[in-house]
Amino acid sequence: MPAKCYSLQHMPIKIIAIANQKDGTAKTTTTAAIAVLLSRGGVSVHMVDMDPQASLTRAFGLTDSTDRLYNALRTGESISVGDSRVLW
Numbered sequence: 001m002p003a004k005c006y007s008l009q010h011m012p013i014k015i016i017a018i019a020n021q022k023d024g025t026a027k028t029t030t031t032a033a034i035a036v037l038l039s040r041g042g043v044s045v046h047m048v049d050m051d052p053q054a055s056l057t058r059a060f061g062l063t064d065s066t067d068r069l070y071n072a073l074r075t076g077e078s079i080s081v082g083d084s085r086v087l088w
């Protein structure tokens with residue numbers, strides 16, 4: 001179920017987490033498809049790839065930021081918001 005959350009402009013935003021303990025169950029494919037379809041429908045989408053495999057990151061042609069968020073969560077080291085990329 002999407003969590004209720006608010007952006008900095010106090011606009012309601014929805015968080016959709018795709019999770020399944022079993023591998024190869026189309027989590028990444030589903031995430032990418034939902035993101036692209038929502039975006040084409042005019043919704044602003046922010047994808048967060050927390051998987052150290054970084055398949056979602058690579059699916060969108062980004063290769064230089066693999067496992068940075070995963071490592072930051074593991075070690076407590078900081079990462080910059082500037083690591084986000086505008087894709088479309």
Ligand SMILES: Nc1ncnc2c1ncn2[C@@H]1O[C@H](COP(=O)(O)OP(=O)(O)OP(=O)(O)O)[C@@H](O)[C@H]1O
Pocket residue numbers: 022023024025026027028029030051053055
């Ligand atoms: N609807 C589908 N029909 C057929 N194949 C699919 C479908 N959705 C995904 N696949 C294929 O299944 C494989 C696993 O998909 P995906 O990488 O999205 O799974 P995942 O759950 O993210 O895997 P992992 O646990 O390794 O992160 C990929 O090769 C993908 O192309």
Ligand SMILES: [Mg+2]
Pocket residue numbers: 027028029051055056
């Ligand atoms: Mg995956």
